[in-house]
Amino acid sequence: MHAIVIPATRGKQSVTPSATGTVWIKKFLDSRLRGNDKKRVSDNMPKTAAPKSLKGKTSLKKEQQLELYRWMVLNRAFDDKISLLYRRGLVIGAAFSSLGQEATSCASTYALNKDDIIGPMIRNSGSMLVKGMAPRDFLANYMFRVNSPTGGRDGNTHMGDLRLGMIAPVSMLGCTIALCSGFVLAARMRGEKRVALTWIGEGSTSTGEFHEDVNFAAVMKAPMVVIIENNQYAYSTPTSKQCLAERFADKAIGYGIKNAPTIDGNDALEVYETTKKAVDAARRGDGTQIIEAITFRRKGHAEHDPAKYVPKELVEYWEKNDPITRFENYLLDAGYANESWIEKLKAQCRQEVEDAEVWVNAQPQPDPATVAQGVYADQPHPAHENDDFLYKQKFH
Amino acid sequence: MAAITYIQAISDGLREEMQRDDSVFCLGQDIGVYGGAFGVTKDLITQFGEERVWDTPLSETAIIGNAIGAALYGMRPVAEMQFADFVACGFNQIVSNAAKIHYRWGPKVPMVVRLPWGGGVSGGPFHSGCMEAWFFNVPGLKLVCPSTPTDAKGLIKAAIRDDNPVLYFEHKHLYRLPKVKEEVPEGDYVTPIGTARIAREGKHATIITYGIMVHYSVEAAETLAKEGVEVEVIDLRSLRPFDKEAVLASVRKTSRAMLVTEATITGSITGEFAALISDAAFEHLDAPIKRVGALDTPIPYAPPLEQAMLPDVKKIETALRELLAY
Numbered sequence: 001m002h003a004i005v006i007p008a009t010r011g012k013q014s015v016t017p018s019a020t021g022t023v024w025i026k027k028f029l030d031s032r033l034r035g036n037d038k039k040r041v042s043d044n045m046p047k048t049a050a051p052k053s054l055k056g057k058t059s060l061k062k063e064q065q066l067e068l069y070r071w072m073v074l075n076r077a078f079d080d081k082i083s084l085l086y087r088r089g090l091v092i093g094a095a096f097s098s099l100g101q102e103a104t105s106c107a108s109t110y111a112l113n114k115d116d117i118i119g120p121m122i123r124n125s126g127s128m129l130v131k132g133m134a135p136r137d138f139l140a141n142y143m144f145r146v147n148s149p150t151g152g153r154d155g156n157t158h159m160g161d162l163r164l165g166m167i168a169p170v171s172m173l174g175c176t177i178a179l180c181s182g183f184v185l186a187a188r189m190r191g192e193k194r195v196a197l198t199w200i201g202e203g204s205t206s207t208g209e210f211h212e213d214v215n216f217a218a219v220m221k222a223p224m225v226v227i228i229e230n231n232q233y234a235y236s237t238p239t240s241k242q243c244l245a246e247r248f249a250d251k252a253i254g255y256g257i258k259n260a261p262t263i264d265g266n267d268a269l270e271v272y273e274t275t276k277k278a279v280d281a282a283r284r285g286d287g288t289q290i291i292e293a294i295t296f297r298r299k300g301h302a303e304h305d306p307a308k309y310v311p312k313e314l315v316e317y318w319e320k321n322d323p324i325t326r327f328e329n330y331l332l333d334a335g336y337a338n339e340s341w342i343e344k345l346k347a348q349c350r351q352e353v354e355d356a357e358v359w360v361n362a363q364p365q366p367d368p369a370t371v372a373q374g375v376y377a378d379q380p381h382p383a384h385e386n387d388d389f390l391y392k393q394k395f396h
Numbered sequence: 397m398a399a400i401t402y403i404q405a406i407s408d409g410l411r412e413e414m415q416r417d418d419s420v421f422c423l424g425q426d427i428g429v430y431g432g433a434f435g436v437t438k439d440l441i442t443q444f445g446e447e448r449v450w451d452t453p454l455s456e457t458a459i460i461g462n463a464i465g466a467a468l469y470g471m472r473p474v475a476e477m478q479f480a481d482f483v484a485c486g487f488n489q490i491v492s493n494a495a496k497i498h499y500r501w502g503p504k505v506p507m508v509v510r511l512p513w514g515g516g517v518s519g520g521p522f523h524s525g526c527m528e529a530w531f532f533n534v535p536g537l538k539l540v541c542p543s544t545p546t547d548a549k550g551l552i553k554a555a556i557r558d559d560n561p562v563l564y565f566e567h568k569h570l571y572r573l574p575k576v577k578e579e580v581p582e583g584d585y586v587t588p589i590g591t592a593r594i595a596r597e598g599k600h601a602t603i604i605t606y607g608i609m610v611h612y613s614v615e616a617a618e619t620l621a622k623e624g625v626e627v628e629v630i631d632l633r634s635l636r637p638f639d640k641e642a643v644l645a646s647v648r649k650t651s652r653a654m655l656v657t658e659a660t661i662t663g664s665i666t667g668e669f670a671a672l673i674s675d676a677a678f679e680h681l682d683a684p685i686k687r688v689g690a691l692d693t694p695i696p697y698a699p700p701l702e703q704a705m706l707p708d709v710k711k712i713e714t715a716l717r718e719l720l721a722y
């Protein structure tokens with residue numbers, strides 16, 4: 001974890017929970033029409049003003065809140081860097097942004113223990129950072145360097161690290177859920193109380209894989225939390241063309257998963273609290289949990305996509321509902337931070353990413369002579385040649 | 397030691413591995429209390445408990461996906477497909493996840509998927525398939541297909557001990573076939589993956605085959621032996637990796653090669669062997685390479701149709717005569 005300098009406290013000493021967040025999400029849900037109404041675009045347009053701050057009811061101490069805020073800032077700095085490098089042709093293939101979704105990744109992962117595992121998706125770069133992936137290793141993967149988790153064999157967020165408890169995603173949406181449950185079920189056989197946290201886009205809940213894997217996990221009482229990240233688009237497809245259920249979390253009913261909440265995914269503290277509760281329940285033996293987090297994909301599907309199909313006013317609305325700005329306002333109101341501390345922190349995070357880039361640029365690209373090495377475990381992966389953890393020991 | 401059936405050999409191998417290593421466990425539909433659709437996992441649950449014998453929901457992709465997750469943790473899961481045909485519903489996790497994990501980011505994926513496979517039992521279009529070719533094209537997977545009780549046991553053990561995802565094709569027509577019963581070696585042994593076996597020695601032609609076709613090919617060879625022709629039969633046992641040297645050595649010796657598969661012939665694995673032989677032993681050949689397989693149709697249900705579709709001893713014998721007469 002990064003050392004974090006706590007700013008001198010000014011203004012109010014304690015935070016009174018405001019109802020803004022709760023009221024907003026309720027109105028948001030009420031305003032959504034059911035069914036495949038043709039006017040779906042405006043259906044998704046919330047009728048209430050975007051909340052400015054957070055609900056603010058949390059068990060996190062001030063230091064922890066600031067640390068979480070820092071992860072979100074770093075997440076954004078990292079994603080901004082990826083976009084920039086993509087435009088300069090230095091990141092190739094696909095580049096995904098989680099702009100505006102930092103809370104759903106960072107705040108949920110913040111609720112985990114060290115031994116817990118994550119199964120991130122393309123928009124969960126924040127979760128990987130929080131779980132311990134160094135920005136430079138992450139960037140090195142995007143920039144296909146030898147010294148990266150896949151050593152140039154897979155791109156973007158498609159990387160994992162078992163030491164950090166991180167299972168690499170594959171493109172086939174939904175597939176990670178079963179790996180996560182299998183992992184923690186195996187841990188349970190060894191008497192360990194590990195919990196898995198994974199995310200799935202609202203669009204991906206339409207796959208058979210999602211259905212089979214969540215049902216299986218529920219039956220096996222796998223200690224796993226699945227966050228449905230409802231950012232309202234799946235590539236160009238809006239939610240009304242994805243599913244007719246009022247809430248994506250309603251799918252939980254079919255699996256016998258009780259009390260699956262739909263929450264304000266841009267309220268970092270609400271994401272944290274809800275995830276923490278679910279993680280605790282899973283760890284206690286209450287089985288698989290589902291949470292739907294409402295958020296918004298503020299960029300195209302990937303960097304190549306200008307997302308002309310998304311109405312401007314919708315993007316503008318969600319720019320006002322930015323999870324980082326809201327967190328900031330909350331911290332300022334609470335007197336936990338001041339403007340200059342925030343500016344300094346942002347500059348620090350940008351610098352951390354700059355430093356990562358400098359390091360990555362000095363790393364070699366993979367040697368073509370290694371292309372066939374390690375298709376089978378009889379040979380080590382070229383990027384992990386001397387990795388005792390992977391090749392000599394068992395995980396447990 | 398008494399002779400045992402092919403199915404008994406698989407069960408024994410599984411049980412012994414579960415006893416030897418507590419990271420080995422089984423998962424699948426109806427495999428616990430019921431003992432499996434064919435009874436391969438019979439009584440395992442009484443011995444090892446439901447902790448290590450999971451009766452799962454009807455969910456092939458989830459079974460395979462969870463096996464991968466458990467393997468990443470360091471377990472050695474053995475997943476059962478009730479019939480090999482249903483692996484179509486779990487295909488994605490095998491080819492997109494299991495096969496590529498080590499190459500992509502390093503972890504080992506020590507898991508086995510058991511696939512009761514093959515025709516000849518009037519199972520119809522959805523319970524008789526030979527789908528090894530679907531996976532033959534996938535780097536990162538290993539494919540084994542024992543034809544005898546000895547290898548059924550030796551290969552299930554080797555598959556479980558292997559650090560890669562292994563697809564274990566077990567021929568369900570062989571399960572209880574009395575004539576394949578045999579004594580298996582005493583004690584602990586494995587059949588190394590990637591090694592072929594000479595099922596019958598000969599010098600006038602070579603049949604390269606696997607699965608139940610090994611037995612049909614040997615039978616056809618015995619018929620010709622009465623006429624003084626000695627045909628060698630190579631039982632591949634492993635398809636990926638396969639034993640290149642054993643195949644080439646035999647063809648160099650006999651100068652005539654025939655591939656026999658139970659699968660539909662077009663796009664079957666036989667083409668790969670024909671290419672290998674023509675590349676590496678062309679100058680040794682006295683005749684074009686011959687191939688025998690099933691017709692290019694789905695597998696029909698009615699016995700007369702199924703028999704017309706699948707290769708059998710007679711068809712192999714006819715093709716052999718053509719090969720020898722060239």
Ligand SMILES: Cc1ncc(C[n+]2csc(CCOP(=O)(O)OP(=O)(O)O)c2C)c(N)n1
Pocket residue numbers: 123171172173200201202203204205207229231232233234235297301
């Ligand atoms: C099984 C599968 N089908 C299609 C795709 C191509 N694809 C990648 S992301 C995506 C949209 C996913 O939308 P959603 O699940 O809502 O996640 P989001 O991108 O919004 O985070 C599609 C169609 C894929 N990767 N996998």
Ligand SMILES: [Mg+2]
Pocket residue numbers: 201202203229230231232233234235297
């Ligand atoms: Mg989406």
